[in-house]
Amino acid sequence: MPKSISYSRTTITELMIPSYANFGGKIHGGILLSLMDKVAYACASKHAGAYVVTVSVDGVNFLQPIEVGELLSLHASVNYVGRSSMVIGIRVVSENVKTGEKKHTNTSYFTMVAKDDITGKPTEVPELILESKDDIRRCLEAIKRKQLKEVYRDDFDNEISELHVEKDLHLLANERIIINP
Numbered sequence: 001m002p003k004s005i006s007y008s009r010t011t012i013t014e015l016m017i018p019s020y021a022n023f024g025g026k027i028h029g030g031i032l033l034s035l036m037d038k039v040a041y042a043c044a045s046k047h048a049g050a051y052v053v054t055v056s057v058d059g060v061n062f063l064q065p066i067e068v069g070e071l072l073s074l075h076a077s078v079n080y081v082g083r084s085s086m087v088i089g090i091r092v093v094s095e096n097v098k099t100g101e102k103k104h105t106n107t108s109y110f111t112m113v114a115k116d117d118i119t120g121k122p123t124e125v126p127e128l129i130l131e132s133k134d135d136i137r138r139c140l141e142a143i144k145r146k147q148l149k150e151v152y153r154d155d156f157d158n159e160i161s162e163l164h165v166e167k168d169l170h171l172l173a174n175e176r177i178i179i180n181p
Ligand SMILES: CC(C)(COP(=O)(O)OP(=O)(O)OC[C@H]1O[C@@H](n2cnc3c(N)ncnc32)[C@H](O)[C@@H]1OP(=O)(O)O)[C@@H](O)C(=O)NCCC(=O)NCCS
Pocket: 053, 054, 055, 056, 081, 082, 083, 084, 085, 086, 111, 113, 122
């Protein structure tokens, strides 16, 4: 049966405690990735009504540091569904609990695939009901992102297959690389 986006929309809120910090006193990127994976899992498995696996992660850019003591909220919703795959959009917002000031730290997209418990193979997920203009926009963006990734993957594979160490050595000319054979 088709499901709406609101049915599986999920938020995880977690206080950033000192053990999450790196040597510079900011929150480890790995902690953030783990929380994003968790909320993506919760949201996707709720839509699918099945266990899911993480297949691919897009748009992870940590542009603003997160401080110890901040309250992190990760908002996840299904943006697109294929046959067995789902694109989960995750918006991360960090709040200074003393001032109430909020900052949007990143928005990322996790592709999750539903698996059948018995066969372990990808299994069909319910169709997605879009209820607003924003739902439609996010879904169209997900389709565009998927198409561009396929083009990029093909272009990259072609470039790599044609890579020639002697011929392409000039690419290192302006880099801060030293060859010391
Ligand atoms: C991803 C996985 C399920 C694909 O299995 P498969 O037998 O090749 O199945 P398919 O080719 O039918 O792909 C299944 C779906 O995954 C999607 N998919 C596969 N590779 C993908 C990729 N790199 N990026 C995005 N989606 C991908 C396919 O498009 C397909 O989607 P659809 O059903 O909506 O059309 C399988 O490779 C797997 O289980 N990987 C390990 C996942 C895991 O353990 N994650 C945790 C990481 S620690």
